Amino acid sequence: MPSNGLATIGLLAMILNTAPAATTAQRLLLSSTVIAVSAAMIAMLAFHLWTVPGWRKRARYVASAEGMIDLASACALPFGWLIVPDPQDAQLFALVWALRYIRHASGLALFWRVMHRSRTALLSILSLFIAIFFVASSLAYIFERHAQPDAFGSIPRAMWWAIVTMTTTGYGDMLPVTIWGRLLAGWVMVGGVVMFALQAGIIATAFAAELQRRHFLHIWDLVTRVPLFQKLGAATIADIVRRLEMRDVGKGAIIVRKGEPGDTMYFVVSGEAAVQLDPAPIVLNPGSFFGEMALLFGAPRSATVVATKPSVLLVLDVADLRELAARRPELVDLIEAEARRRRDANAASQPPSTPSERTLRALAAAQVPD
Numbered sequence: 001m002p003s004n005g006l007a008t009i010g011l012l013a014m015i016l017n018t019a020p021a022a023t024t025a026q027r028l029l030l031s032s033t034v035i036a037v038s039a040a041m042i043a044m045l046a047f048h049l050w051t052v053p054g055w056r057k058r059a060r061y062v063a064s065a066e067g068m069i070d071l072a073s074a075c076a077l078p079f080g081w082l083i084v085p086d087p088q089d090a091q092l093f094a095l096v097w098a099l100r101y102i103r104h105a106s107g108l109a110l111f112w113r114v115m116h117r118s119r120t121a122l123l124s125i126l127s128l129f130i131a132i133f134f135v136a137s138s139l140a141y142i143f144e145r146h147a148q149p150d151a152f153g154s155i156p157r158a159m160w161w162a163i164v165t166m167t168t169t170g171y172g173d174m175l176p177v178t179i180w181g182r183l184l185a186g187w188v189m190v191g192g193v194v195m196f197a198l199q200a201g202i203i204a205t206a207f208a209a210e211l212q213r214r215h216f217l218h219i220w221d222l223v224t225r226v227p228l229f230q231k232l233g234a235a236t237i238a239d240i241v242r243r244l245e246m247r248d249v250g251k252g253a254i255i256v257r258k259g260e261p262g263d264t265m266y267f268v269v270s271g272e273a274a275v276q277l278d279p280a281p282i283v284l285n286p287g288s289f290f291g292e293m294a295l296l297f298g299a300p301r302s303a304t305v306v307a308t309k310p311s312v313l314l315v316l317d318v319a320d321l322r323e324l325a326a327r328r329p330e331l332v333d334l335i336e337a338e339a340r341r342r343r344d345a346n347a348a349s350q351p352p353s354t355p356s357e358r359t360l361r362a363l364a365a366a367q368v369p370d
């Protein structure tokens, strides 16, 4: 993204400008770069505001997270110059440009949602962390204050040791020397590791649950586009959604191959597929399904099916089809009726192989209804 590139250039220039080794000419170049990037940010904001039609939409943009980041990026340097007397130090306000990296990140929205959903569990861990922190620093003060009055002479001093030990950072600048102090340190270290492991577990589980929820909603959306499922109630759709998987196929992809065994059937959500039959292929549009014959009749695939456009398919496997048949027989009856119709149509379009078959077909054709 160009705006991210611009922010990177500006940030690098600002960071390099703090190096003491830079010459005057280099500083001038770096400062000019930071100023140029700031000017570009202001111009980009002005252009965006100008192109957005109507004041209401403009206000909505400025109130959005994206708009606020754009506004903060544009104002960062002018604001710095206004409140910091040293122009070199004012450039440090360019740090705000780092926010541009998260401006478009959809992953960030996911992150906030995950944090929000797991807030209760995370807050419990945090409370435990704070409780251990207070107890550990008080006990360290009690055990170590006579042996090391400089380092552990007060609880606030011991707090630094407690936080460094609980986070298992261990700078080594403060060490307990008494036996009780060391025992305490061991417990605090183990406690710290356990708490971080718990937090990581909670966040990872919440991420997995959120991704699963999004996947469920996405499949739900696809399922409701298939006419066969449209008349079903929410509970049945939810049941089906859990059983379906989405598959994206490119143009020309062979989805099923004639003669191969089959254990999945497909619903076309978007795009197009063609059943390769003689004399002409049969085109399957969104809403249709295929691959059901091998599942229902226990036979190999009756034809090759190719995606003739980039397509989105929903895949149902044989075990789930059987379960669906037990729960929603009317749904599978519809699929079965279509499978029989297709099988009969295919059989009728085959050239007769034996003389008796030829005679039977001629007789059938000769029977004209009243």
Ligand code: CMP
Pocket (backbone or CB within 6 Å): 256, 262, 275, 277, 282, 289, 290, 291, 292, 293, 294, 295, 300, 301, 302, 303, 304, 305, 342, 343, 345, 346
């Ligand atoms: P299956 O035999 O499992 O694999 C090939 C699929 O092509 C088949 O299931 C049907 O879904 C589909 N198919 C076969 N014949 C026809 C037809 N006449 N009309 C539409 N689809 C067909």
